[in-house]
Amino acid sequence: MTGRDEREIIAVSLKVALWGVAWSLPLAVATALALARGRFFGKTLFDAAVHLPLVLPPVVVGFALLALFGRRGPIGSLLEPLGIVFAFRWTGAALAAAIMGFPLMVRAIRLAIDAVDRRLEVAARTLGAGRARVFFTVTLPLAWPGVVTGALLAFARALGEFGATITFVSNIPGETQTLPLAIYTFTQTPGQDGEAVHLSILSVLLSLGALALSEWLVRRRLPRPAHA
Amino acid sequence: MRRILALFACVAAATLARADTITVFAAASLGEALEAVVKPFEAATGHRVVVSYAGSNALARQIEAGAPATLFISADVDWADHVEQRGLAVPGTRRDLLGNDLVLVAPAASNASVRIAPGFDLAHALGDGRLALANPDAVPAGKYAKAALVSLGAWAGVEKRIAPAENVRAALALVSRGEAPLGIVYRTDAMADKGVRVVGLFPEASHPAIVYPMVELRGATPATHALAAHLGSPAARATWQRFGFRVIE
Numbered sequence: 001m002t003g004r005d006e007r008e009i010i011a012v013s014l015k016v017a018l019w020g021v022a023w024s025l026p027l028a029v030a031t032a033l034a035l036a037r038g039r040f041f042g043k044t045l046f047d048a049a050v051h052l053p054l055v056l057p058p059v060v061v062g063f064a065l066l067a068l069f070g071r072r073g074p075i076g077s078l079l080e081p082l083g084i085v086f087a088f089r090w091t092g093a094a095l096a097a098a099i100m101g102f103p104l105m106v107r108a109i110r111l112a113i114d115a116v117d118r119r120l121e122v123a124a125r126t127l128g129a130g131r132a133r134v135f136f137t138v139t140l141p142l143a144w145p146g147v148v149t150g151a152l153l154a155f156a157r158a159l160g161e162f163g164a165t166i167t168f169v170s171n172i173p174g175e176t177q178t179l180p181l182a183i184y185t186f187t188q189t190p191g192q193d194g195e196a197v198h199l200s201i202l203s204v205l206l207s208l209g210a211l212a213l214s215e216w217l218v219r220r221r222l223p224r225p226a227h228a
Numbered sequence: 229m230r231r232i233l234a235l236f237a238c239v240a241a242a243t244l245a246r247a248d249t250i251t252v253f254a255a256a257s258l259g260e261a262l263e264a265v266v267k268p269f270e271a272a273t274g275h276r277v278v279v280s281y282a283g284s285n286a287l288a289r290q291i292e293a294g295a296p297a298t299l300f301i302s303a304d305v306d307w308a309d310h311v312e313q314r315g316l317a318v319p320g321t322r323r324d325l326l327g328n329d330l331v332l333v334a335p336a337a338s339n340a341s342v343r344i345a346p347g348f349d350l351a352h353a354l355g356d357g358r359l360a361l362a363n364p365d366a367v368p369a370g371k372y373a374k375a376a377l378v379s380l381g382a383w384a385g386v387e388k389r390i391a392p393a394e395n396v397r398a399a400l401a402l403v404s405r406g407e408a409p410l411g412i413v414y415r416t417d418a419m420a421d422k423g424v425r426v427v428g429l430f431p432e433a434s435h436p437a438i439v440y441p442m443v444e445l446r447g448a449t450p451a452t453h454a455l456a457a458h459l460g461s462p463a464a465r466a467t468w469q470r471f472g473f474r475v476i477e
Contacts (some may be wrong), residue, residue, distance in 0.1 A: 072406045087407050088358050088391055170391050170402065172358075188286040188394070189366040190310060 005173070010202065013178040016090055017158035020097035021105075021151055028102060028150060032109035033135070054103040062167025065096055069168070092169035093176045097161045101154030108153055112146020113139060145218045152214035156207055179203045247274040248451035251296055253287040254279050255303035255440065256395035257328070257369065257414045261471035262301075262459075269458045275451050283367040283395035291316055291445060298452040301325060301442045301459075303396075304368035308441035321444035321453075325460055327474035328438040329415040330372050330430040335406045336423050342410070344380070344428040351385040353410060358391040360402035360411030368438075369396035373412035376435040400424065414438070416472040439476070 034040070035047055053061050069076040069086045076086060086092035116139050124134045140147070162180040169176040171185060179199055186196035254262055259281060266277045280287070280297070288307040291297060292314060300317070302308040311317050334340040342353045350359065362370035370392065377383040393399040396413050403411035404423030411424075418426045442459065444452055458464060465475045 066405075066407075070405065070407055170393065172391055174388075185363070185366075188283065188289060190285065190289045190292055 006199070006202070008174050009177060009179055009182045009199065010206070012090060012093075012174065012176070013159055013206070016093040016097050016176075016178055017155050019091075019094040020101060020158045021155050023094070024098040024102050024105060024154065025147075025151055028105040028154075029109055029140075029147065031102075032106045032113055032150075033139075035106065036110045036113040050106055051103045053100050058100060058161070058163030059167050061099060062096060062164035065092070065099070065164065065168040069095065086169070088169055088172060088176065090169075090175055093161075093165050093178060094158075096164040096168050097158035098154075100161050100164055101157040104153040104157055105150035108150030109143060109146045112143035112149075115146075116142045148214050148217045152210060155210055159203070159206060159210070179206070247276070248449055249276045249278060250298060250449070250451050250455050252277060252279045252299045252301070252455070253291060253295065253297040254281055254301040255284045255287070255368065256281045256397045257303055257417055258301060258440070259397065260420055261416065261468060261473060264471065265459060265464045265467045266455075268463070269455060273451070273454065275455070277455060281395075281397075283362060283369075285363075285366040285368075286394070296447065298445050298448040299442065299456060300445055301440055302368070303328075303438070303440055304371065304436075305439055305441060306371075307368065308443055311445070312443065316446055318444040318446065318448050321448070321456065322441055323443075323460060324439050324476045325442040326440040326468060327476055328440070328472075329432070329474075330369075330376055330412060330435055330438065331415045331418050332427045332430070333400070333403050333411050333413055333418050333424040334409060334427050335403055336425045337406070338409060338425070340409060340427055342427050344430055347381045349385065350377070350382045350410070351389060354386065354389055355409060357409035358389055359386050360391045360393060360399040360408035361413075362396045362399050363392040363394065364390070365392075367393075367395055369399070369412070369414060372435045372438055376412075376430045379434045380430075419472045440473075 031050060035043070035050070065086075067073055069079075069092065071077065071080065071087045079085070086095055120142070121134050121138055124138045129137065159178070160180055161178070162184065165176065165178060166181055166184075171177050171181045177185070179202070183196050183199045183203070186192040186199065252262075262279055266279070269275070270277055284302040284304060284307040287297075287300065288302070288310050291300060291311055300308070300311060302311075308322065312322065332342060332344060340353060342348065342350065361373045362368070364370035364374035374383060377386065391399075391402055391408055393402060396417055399411050400413045400417045400421055402408040403413075404421050410427065412430075415426070415429070418424055442456060444456055468475050
C-alpha cells in the first residue's frame with residue numbers, strides 16, 4: 001500500500017462521514033423537535049421507525065438500501081434518470097452512513113430539547129417572537145451541546161460503518177472503500193497485517209480528533225452558567 | 229471364513245463408532261458442486277462434513293490463524309503453496325483436483341454482446357457501469373481475470389472501472405442482481421446462476437491454468453483422508469462434471 005492509497009482511503013472516509021452528517025443533521029433536528037414537542041397521531045410508531053437502524057443488524061439496512069436504491073430498485077430506478085445514482089458511489093456510502101447514524105443524532109438532540117426550560121420559550125413568545133424565531137434564538141442555542149454531541153456520535157458511527165456500506169455499495173478503492181472496509185480487506189489477505197494495523201491506528205487518531213473537536217465546539221458556544 | 233467376517237465386523241464397527249465431523253475450507257466457487265459430491269460420502273460413512281466457503285485468500289488467512297479445518301481446496305496454486313510453505317499442510321497429501329474456465333457474464337436480461345479478443349474494448353461495453361470481479365489483488369478468480377485482461381491488453385481501460393468483490397460469488401451476485409452490467413467469473417458460477425448469461429469465454433492461454441489443489445491440513449484424521457479420497461474418486465467425477473468442472477486425473 002502506498003501513501004497515496006492511504007490518503008485516498010482517509011479522504012473517502014471523511015467525505016462519506018461529513019456528507020452523511022451534513023445532510024441528515026437538519027432532518028434530525030426537525031425529527032427531534034417533533035418527538036420532543038410534537039403531539040401527533042402515530043408518534044410511537046414514528047419514534048420506533050426512527051430508532052430502527054440502531055437495533056437492526058447493519059447488513060439488513062444495507063440489503064434494504066440495495067433493494068430500494070439499487071439500479072433496479074423502485075427508488076434507485078426513479079432517481080437514475082435525474083442523475084442521482086447511489087449504486088457503487090460514495091454517495092451511497094454517505095446515505096448508508098447517514099441512516100445508521102440518524103437515531104444517535106436524534107436521541108442526543110431530543111434529550112437536549114427536552115431539557116430546555118419551556119418557560120424561556122413562553123417568555124420569548126409573550127415578548128412577541130414568532131415560533132420560528134423562538135426556535136432559532138432560544139431553543140436551538142440552548143440545545144446546542146446536544147446538537148454537537150448528536151452530530152459527533154453520528155460522525156463516529158459513519159466513520160465506523162461497515163455492514164450496511166459493504167452490502168449496499170460494495171468495497172471499491174477510491175470510491176466506497178472507507179477505513180473499516182480497507183482494514184477488513186487487508187485482514188483477509190495473509191501478509192498484510194502491517195497495513196491493517198497502520199490503518200487501525202489512523203482510525204483511532206481520527207476518532208480522537210473528532211472527540212476533541214466536539215468538546216471544543218461545545219465549550220466555545222456555551223460558557224458555563226454561573227449557577228451550574 | 230468366520231475369522232475374516234469377525235475382522236470385517238470389527239473394522240465396520242470401529243468405522244461406524246467414529247463418526248467424525250470433518251471441517252473443510254473450500255473456495256467459494258465450489259459451492260453447490262461440493263455439497264452434491266459430499267452428500268453420498270456422508271450417507272455412506274456417517275461422518276458429518278462441514279464446509280466453509282470463502283475466497284481462497286481469506287481461507288488461507290484463517291488456516292494460518294489456526295482455524296480447525298482439516299482439508300483445504302484452494303482455487304489457485306498460490307494459496308495452496310502459501311499454506312504448504314508455512315508447514316500447515318500434511319506433506320504428500322496435495323493433489324490437483326479440478327479445473328475450470330473463465331467467462332464474461334452479463335445479467336440474463338441484458339443484450340450485451342462482446343467479442344473477447346486481443347485489444348477488445350471492454351470499457352466501451354461497460355457504458356457507465358462497473359465490471360464486477362473478485363478482488364484482483366488477492367482472490368484467485370480476480371487474479372485470473374486480471375491476468376486475462378492484461379494479456380489481452382484490456383486491463384488498463386477498465387482498471388478504474390472495476391467493482392472488486394470479496395469472492396467470486398459476490399461478484400456473480402452483483403451481475404445477477406443487475407448492479408453491474410458485466411462481470412468475470414468461472415464458467416461453473418455462470419452455470420449455477422440463472423440470473424446471468426455467458427457473453428464470452430476467455431481463451432485458456434490468456435490466463436494461468438485454473439487449478440483447484442486440495443491438501444490435507446495438520447490435524448487431519450483418517451476421516452479427512454477418506455473424504456479426500458472420495459472427492460478425487462471416479463464416483464465423484466460425474467457429479468463434478470455435471471456442475472461444469474473439469475476433473476484432473
